[in-house]
Amino acid sequence: MTTIIWFQRDLRIQDNPALKYASQLQLPVLPIYIFDPKEDKNWSMGSSSRWWLHYSLQSLQKKLKALGLDLFFFQGATLHALQKIIDKVDAKHIVWNYCYEPSALMREKKLMKLASAKKCIAKGFHANLLFVPGQMTTKQGNPYQVFTPFWRCCLKQEIGKPEGKVTKKLRLATYSKHISLGALDLLPHIPWAKDFPYLWQPGEDNALKKWKHFLRSKIHQYAHERDFPAEMGTSMLSPHLHFGEISVKRIFEDLLQNTHAEVFLREIGWREFAYHLLITFPHTPSKPLRAQFTHFPWKRKAKCLKAWQKGMTGIPIVDAGMRQLWQLGWMHNRVRMIVASFLVKDLNVPWQEGAKWFWDTLVDADLANNTLGWQWCAGCGADAAPYFRIFNPFTQGKKFDPKAEYVRQFVPELRNLPNSWIHTPHLSPKSVLEAAGVYLGKNYPYPIVDHDLARKNAIQIYHQWTKK
Numbered sequence: 445m446t447t448i449i450w451f452q453r454d455l456r457i458q459d460n461p462a463l464k465y466a467s468q469l470q471l472p473v474l475p476i477y478i479f480d481p482k483e484d485k486n487w488s489m490g491s492s493s494r495w496w497l498h499y500s501l502q503s504l505q506k507k508l509k510a511l512g513l514d515l516f517f518f519q520g521a522t523l524h525a526l527q528k529i530i531d532k533v534d535a536k537h538i539v540w541n542y543c544y545e546p547s548a549l550m551r552e553k554k555l556m557k558l559a560s561a562k563k564c565i566a567k568g569f570h571a572n573l574l575f576v577p578g579q580m581t582t583k584q585g586n587p588y589q590v591f592t593p594f595w596r597c598c599l600k601q602e603i604g605k606p607e608g609k610v611t612k613k614l615r616l617a618t619y620s621k622h623i624s625l626g627a628l629d630l631l632p633h634i635p636w637a638k639d640f641p642y643l644w645q646p647g648e649d650n651a652l653k654k655w656k657h658f659l660r661s662k663i664h665q666y667a668h669e670r671d672f673p674a675e676m677g678t679s680m681l682s683p684h685l686h687f688g689e690i691s692v693k694r695i696f697e698d699l700l701q702n703t704h705a706e707v708f709l710r711e712i713g714w715r716e717f718a719y720h721l722l723i724t725f726p727h728t729p730s731k732p733l734r735a736q737f738t739h740f741p742w743k744r745k746a747k748c749l750k751a752w753q754k755g756m757t758g759i760p761i762v763d764a765g766m767r768q769l770w771q772l773g774w775m776h777n778r779v780r781m782i783v784a785s786f787l788v789k790d791l792n793v794p795w796q797e798g799a800k801w802f803w804d805t806l807v808d809a810d811l812a813n814n815t816l817g818w819q820w821c822a823g824c825g826a827d828a829a830p831y832f833r834i835f836n837p838f839t840q841g842k843k844f845d846p847k848a849e850y851v852r853q854f855v856p857e858l859r860n861l862p863n864s865w866i867h868t869p870h871l872s873p874k875s876v877l878e879a880a881g882v883y884l885g886k887n888y889p890y891p892i893v894d895h896d897l898a899r900k901n902a903i904q905i906y907h908q909w910t911k912k
């Protein structure tokens with residue numbers, strides 16, 4: 445008789461209700477992780493996330509060993525693997541924390557049935573969000589589609605306290621047919637992620653360290669600094685939150701006594717909103733929430749998309765963002781909005797193309813947050829920026845990177861341009877460019893579109909389309 449604990453996106457031992465429950469059952473425990481590279485079809489895990497996952501699992505395995513346990517790895521179709529394991533160990537219980545994505549919830553439902561047929565008690569726990577998504581409705585009983593009333597409603601609900609730590613040693617069940625972490629083959633074969641470790645240390649201990657540091661020395665400035673990409677004024681917790689290395693209930697609890705918490709807490713609220721939308725409207729990762737956008741005349745321009753992906757658009761703030769993403773697997777939120785607006789409005793490329801690129805390159809790639817972010821920028825989602833509000837990437841660059849530290853870090857070929865010209869090299873006097881060693885069309889591109897024309901064009905397309 446065994447208790448299986450199935451880890452998914454809850455790679456922590458603190459405030460882990462499934463682990464806590466398993467620890468109270470007095471049976472040998474079998475902690476497992478199953479990786480199915482083909483799962484979730486269009487949204488199987490991207491390359492940067494896999495990098496993160498490898499180190500996060502390594503860290504969890506170490507933490508479980510300190511509890512007398514281990515982490516057993518499996519590869520292949522999840523339900524099939526679960527069925528085999530339940531049979532092999534004659535499982536009495538299988539426990540897990542819910543993964544709030546449409547296909548994961550479907551899988552978990554099937555697991556309930558499968559386990560019950562085998563007389564194994566299956567139990568899922570709510571652990572990775574503050575509120576169960578999809579349950580909050582307006583007075584009329586409709587799902588919320590605007591953030592502020594959604595969040596107001598959330599904050600009136602009770603939020604349970606985080607679970608304590610499991611501290612006592614547990615008995616490990618035995619199972620011989622598992623594979624090693626390395627055999628999951630999560631790490632890249634060519635070293636494109638070589639710079640990631642300068643910025644990122646996955647794992648629960650590092651997530652907690654980062655959170656404590658943010659609380660101690662950054663949260664009081666967050667409201668002012670969060671929009672300036674060179675300041676590093678945000679928490680940078682997104683990949684840790686995505687993989688469940690830190691509990692959002694724990695974050696909420698720590699914020700209760702903090703007088704600077706409001707703005708930061710709202711961002712945590714956007715995460716809740718994103719999951720609420722994803723569960724309520726499960727088609728939205730690939731289709732617009734506002735159905736009238738289904739036939740919007742986007743254009744698939746392969747050359748423009750490539751230039752955007754490579755950070756070679758000739759628009760410094762866009763290129764800096766796209767190169768930060770490639771180099772470090774992450775991009776600052778303000779810049780995510782700028783590059784997304786540029787792709788969908790200036791280049792008229794479908795938002796789904798941008799979402800896919802982010803999915804593969806972000807260490808924090810998250811189906812709910814990524815979908816919300818892209819649909820917000822494209823104007824086709826809930827509470828989205830109106831389509832005709834188009835970011836000017838040059839003024840955004842000057843406003844949010846006034847000393848051009850961000851652009852200089854990620855677009856070093858522009859490094860020697862003065863602050864007054866660095867965001868608009870194409871308008872710079874020839875003498876200034878020459879003095880800085882910038883040769884447009886040679887070592888840095890001309891802008892791939894004229895922003896003023898592109899803006900007029902985007903608005904014209906929108907008006908023609910809305911008249912139809």
Ligand SMILES: Cc1cc2nc3c(=O)[nH]c(=O)nc-3n(C[C@H](O)[C@H](O)[C@H](O)COP(=O)(O)OP(=O)(O)OC[C@H]3O[C@@H](n4cnc5c(N)ncnc54)[C@H](O)[C@@H]3O)c2cc1C
Binds near residue numbers: 682718776802810813
């Ligand atoms: C086009 C686009 C795509 C995005 N894709 C993702 C994604 O795949 N994964 C992801 O986690 N975030 C995504 N975001 C949201 C946001 O950019 C990141 O969460 C944020 O930059 C992460 O940095 P941080 O942890 O320092 O954030 P902080 O400012 O410190 O915020 C704390 C936490 O709140 C949550 N959060 C913050 N802003 C948002 C937001 N706008 N929407 C939802 N949750 C938010 C995140 O979990 C974040 O870690 C996207 C935004 C845009 C505009």
